Amino acid sequence: MDPQDPALARLIDQVDRARSQRAPLDIRGGGTKTFYGGLPSGEPLDVKDLEGISSYEPTELVVTARAGTALAELEAVLYAHGQCLPFEPPRFSAGGTVGGMTAAGLSGPARASVGSIRDHVLGVTLLNGRGEVLTFGGQVAKNVAGYDVSRLLVGSLGILGVICEVSLKVLPMNRATATLCFDWNESRALEQVNLWASQPLPMHASAWHEGRLRVRLSGAVAAVNAACGRLGGAPIAADAATAWWLSLRDQTHDFFALDDTDLTRGECLWRLSLPSTAPPVELPGRQIIEWNGAQRWWRTGAELGLVRAAAARAGGHATLVRGADKSGGVFTPLPGALLRIHRGLKQAFDPACIFNPGRLYAGL
Amino acid sequence: MNTSPEAVVAARGAREARQADVAAALAEFLPRRAVLYRHEDTAPYECDALTAYRTSPLLVVLPDTEAEVAAALKVCHRMGVPVIARGAGTGLSGGATPHHWGVVLSLAKFNRILRIDPRARTAVVQCGVRNAAISEAAAPYGLYYAPDPSSQIACTIGGNVAENSGGVHCLKYGLTLHNVLRVCGFMADGEPVEFGSLALDVPGLDLLSIIVGSEGMLAITTEVTVKLVPKPQSARCIMASFDDIESAGAAVASVIAGGIIPAGLELMDKAMTAAVEAFVHADYDLDAAAILLCESDGSVEEVEEEILRMEEVLKAAGASRLEVSRDEAQRLRFWSGRKNAFPASGSISPDYMCMDSTIPRKRLAEMLRAIQQMQERYGLRCVNVFHAGDGNLHPLILFDAEEPDEMRRCELFGADILETSVRLGGTVTGEHGVGVEKLNSMCVQFAPAERAQFLAVKHAFDPLESLNPGKVIPTLHRCAEYGKMHVHRGLLPFPNLPRF
Numbered sequence: 076m077d078p079q080d081p082a083l084a085r086l087i088d089q090v091d092r093a094r095s096q097r098a099p100l101d102i103r104g105g106g107t108k109t110f111y112g113g114l115p116s117g118e119p120l121d122v123k124d125l126e127g128i129s130s131y132e133p134t135e136l137v138v139t140a141r142a143g144t145a146l147a148e149l150e151a152v153l154y155a156h157g158q159c160l161p162f163e164p165p166r167f168s169a170g171g172t173v174g175g176m177t178a179a180g181l182s183g184p185a186r187a188s189v190g191s192i193r194d195h196v197l198g199v200t201l202l203n204g205r206g207e208v209l210t211f212g213g214q215v216a217k218n219v220a221g222y223d224v225s226r227l228l229v230g231s232l233g234i235l236g237v238i239c240e241v242s243l244k245v246l247p248m249n250r251a252t253a254t255l256c257f258d259w260n261e262s263r264a265l266e267q268v269n270l271w272a273s274q275p276l277p278m279h280a281s282a283w284h285e286g287r288l289r290v291r292l293s294g295a296v297a298a299v300n301a302a303c304g305r306l307g308g309a310p311i312a313a314d315a316a317t318a319w320w321l322s323l324r325d326q327t328h329d330f331f332a333l334d335d336t337d338l339t340r341g342e343c344l345w346r347l348s349l350p351s352t353a354p355p356v357e358l359p360g361r362q363i364i365e366w367n368g369a370q371r372w373w374r375t376g377a378e379l380g381l382v383r384a385a386a387a388r389a390g391g392h393a394t395l396v397r398g399a400d401k402s403g404g405v406f407t408p409l410p411g412a413l414l415r416i417h418r419g420l421k422q423a424f425d426p427a428c429i430f431n432p433g434r435l436y437a438g439l
Numbered sequence: 440m441n442t443s444p445e446a447v448v449a450a451r452g453a454r455e456a457r458q459a460d461v462a463a464a465l466a467e468f469l470p471r472r473a474v475l476y477r478h479e480d481t482a483p484y485e486c487d488a489l490t491a492y493r494t495s496p497l498l499v500v501l502p503d504t505e506a507e508v509a510a511a512l513k514v515c516h517r518m519g520v521p522v523i524a525r526g527a528g529t530g531l532s533g534g535a536t537p538h539h540w541g542v543v544l545s546l547a548k549f550n551r552i553l554r555i556d557p558r559a560r561t562a563v564v565q566c567g568v569r570n571a572a573i574s575e576a577a578a579p580y581g582l583y584y585a586p587d588p589s590s591q592i593a594c595t596i597g598g599n600v601a602e603n604s605g606g607v608h609c610l611k612y613g614l615t616l617h618n619v620l621r622v623c624g625f626m627a628d629g630e631p632v633e634f635g636s637l638a639l640d641v642p643g644l645d646l647l648s649i650i651v652g653s654e655g656m657l658a659i660t661t662e663v664t665v666k667l668v669p670k671p672q673s674a675r676c677i678m679a680s681f682d683d684i685e686s687a688g689a690a691v692a693s694v695i696a697g698g699i700i701p702a703g704l705e706l707m708d709k710a711m712t713a714a715v716e717a718f719v720h721a722d723y724d725l726d727a728a729a730i731l732l733c734e735s736d737g738s739v740e741e742v743e744e745e746i747l748r749m750e751e752v753l754k755a756a757g758a759s760r761l762e763v764s765r766d767e768a769q770r771l772r773f774w775s776g777r778k779n780a781f782p783a784s785g786s787i788s789p790d791y792m793c794m795d796s797t798i799p800r801k802r803l804a805e806m807l808r809a810i811q812q813m814q815e816r817y818g819l820r821c822v823n824v825f826h827a828g829d830g831n832l833h834p835l836i837l838f839d840a841e842e843p844d845e846m847r848r849c850e851l852f853g854a855d856i857l858e859t860s861v862r863l864g865g866t867v868t869g870e871h872g873v874g875v876e877k878l879n880s881m882c883v884q885f886a887p888a889e890r891a892q893f894l895a896v897k898h899a900f901d902p903l904e905s906l907n908p909g910k911v912i913p914t915l916h917r918c919a920e921y922g923k924m925h926v927h928r929g930l931l932p933f934p935n936l937p938r939f
Contacts, residue, residue: 297740419899
């Protein structure tokens with residue numbers, strides 16, 4: 076990216092000013108994920124003007140877009156060429172951007188079978204805390220020149236710098252898809268999805284909620300047809316199935332709706348990330364299990380320590396996604412060695428500590 | 440440099456004294472047999488598979504346990520001794536080239552598969568386990584480890600993590616990064632550390648992403664948890680011939696444009712095909728300007744469907760001859776030449792240098808033309824194999840190290856290929872790593888501020904720069920020197936001076 080570009084030049088100016096004043100900046104795209112992570116603070120730094128798809132060649136399976144590009148616009152362009160972002164990034168409301176998607180690092184229902192957003196990022200142009208515009212990675216899928224900084228930035232919640240442009244690996248859309256439904260309890264569902272995932276089946280997504288397991292198959296026509304025959308279950312009509320998976324991806328399903336009353340009562344939305352084969356987690360409340368058991372959403376009023384301990388016992392970690400009280404930290408605390416590396420990296424990219432302070436951890 | 444006989448003797452004395460000091464400190468924590476210092480014992484460690492670069496290490500340490508690894512690291516950290524981790528030594532970029540004042544930490548004894556969990560589709564293995572051994576151990580469960588670098592029968596998973604190795608199937612199945620869940624090991628000061636987890640993500644920054652491919656510069660890996668995937672029921676391969684390089688390149692784009700992601704999509708040029716045919720006798724088309732190998736895998740029905748579509752696309756793209764493997768024996772025969780490209784090159788030339796850059800797929804033909812011109816410019820032959828599906832090239836430059844000047848011209852030829860790749864929108868290394876080999880080319884691909892940022896990342900993990908110092912990230916000084924040399928490309932001043 077050309078640092079002379081007017082939109083980028085304005086951002087560099089603002090970063091230079093903030094650095095000299097040691098004043099925090101709150102990096103903003105569409106503002107659709109301000110609820111996620113620690114509370115935003117500081118002067119807004121708006122990347123919306125850094126807008127547009129910089130290059131897209133379907134036969135290269137790569138698209139490069141500037142950070143302020145609307146995610147919906149990007150996906151529409153890919154769709155017109157029969158391609159997609161396979162990791163199904165969530166859109167919590169209209170206006171989400173490519174930069175926000177990358178900084179949040181969240182992936183949708185297909186994550187367990189196709190990989191995460193991190194797996195699909197090929198390159199990032201970053202504006203660091205020294206006001207330097209740096210490009211890491213590139214526009215090719217195989218690239219091991221230097222440390223893989225572009226992927227380190229995925230899910231960094233902006234604490235290392237301003238993501239200005241992102242190159243993503245895209246894939247052709249699958250030719251066939253089908254959703255099957257099974258009325259099974261949690262243990263049976265967990266057992267079965269892990270068994271299926273270890274067989275050569277076109278498993279694409281799974282979700283268990285209130286006694287019902289839904290499994291999405293996707294791939295070649297012949298493969299999906301054969302798998303439907305083998306798995307059994309009740310097929311769900313295409314429209315209803317699409318609506319169901321979208322309601323999970325974008326968290327528009329009723330399960331995710333926490334109103335002010337719920338929040339005041341201390342009810343929270345937790346995301347437990349666990350080994351897929353972890354046995355059922357015992358907590359009060361309700362849950363949706365995705366990713367063949369590796370992602371478990373809990374809607375619970377249980378206190379923070381209890382939830383974190385349950386996740387740790389199961390071999391994973393717990394994130395407070397929505398809740399009124401974030402004073403106990405949103406993300407599971409890091410062990411000493413990792414915390415020191417985090418501090419070192421913050422120092423390496425943003426020595427004046429101006430970017431998104433506290434969004435990931437207090438003090439970073 | 441003072442090269443008087445007295446100075447040489449003094450320098451040798453200083454090194455021997457240092458050797459004795461470090462060996463004595465290590466001997467407090469490690470058994471005597473685990474510390475090698477006699478020249479005849481350390482000689483096998485003087486290089487990895489980039490044999491043109493050799494250095495005699497101060498010492499070689501062969502720990503047996505994690506406690507010994509930690510102890511060795513603590514001693515080295517305290518005494519300021521550089522540490523160079525080494526697996527099977529199959530790396531092609533000199534990532535394991537020793538340091539004159541440093542210890543080679545050989546992790547060869549960490550060769551146990553600790554656990555295979557078929558239900559969770561994971562294997563927990565020590566870092567010295569061979570890549571192919573993981574798939575062999577997982578085979579009874581119908582699972583395998585997908586990344587398959589050509590050296591997979593010898594290379595270790597620890598080395599794969601260090602290099603983020605690929606292979607012929609990574610177009611569909613991804614690189615090492617995409618197939619690793621967790622890396623356990625030690626920081627430079629001997630503190631234990633764990634990157635990633637058995638879940639699909641971790642709280643905080645995704646440090647696993649930066650550890651994978653960090654070439655032993657950030658931490659020492661001792662244990663790796665990999666993902667296993669179900670073995671496809673069926674695989675078939677198409678061998679297609681093309682009369683000119685342009686149509687072969689266009690065919691690659693057409694396959695992708697047709698919405699197909701082949702399990703493998705490989706290209707060999709005419710010279711390479713001739714070399715491998717003489718080596719494996721697989722009945723390759725010796726008249727073709729280029730041969731494409733295009734593989735489909737999956738369920739029997741899926742493969743049937745995809746092979747038909749691939750055939751259509753390749754015919755439309757102008758394939759002059761097209762053959763689909765009828766059975767597994769024939770499929771393996773199609774691949775035998777591609778998998779033996781390196782030894783076959785060794786059989787037609789005393790030495791060869793394998794390059795490894797990536798370019799956008801659409802520039803393949805342009806790149807091959809440029810390489811043809813370089814053959815004349817540098818007076819050396821070059822045969823080419825490509826992971827065409829992801830634009831990763833492996834030109835093999837043929838030379839004879841015994842001939843005066845051929846090594847020097849080979850290096851210039853290689854640098855020219857890498858810099859052309861950067862100009863075409865690609866990168867100087869797709870899967871072999873930077874090591875010592877591509878330090879100069881890093882000056883071309885990255886701006887000074889980007890290289891400074893890499894160095895700052897290194898310091899966040901290894902503040903004293905004790906792990907694999909001098910590799911991967913060139914110093915500003917080195918790049919300035921290289922920039923000056925560039926002015927006189929092909930006419931380097933003082934060609935006999937060592938440049939690393």
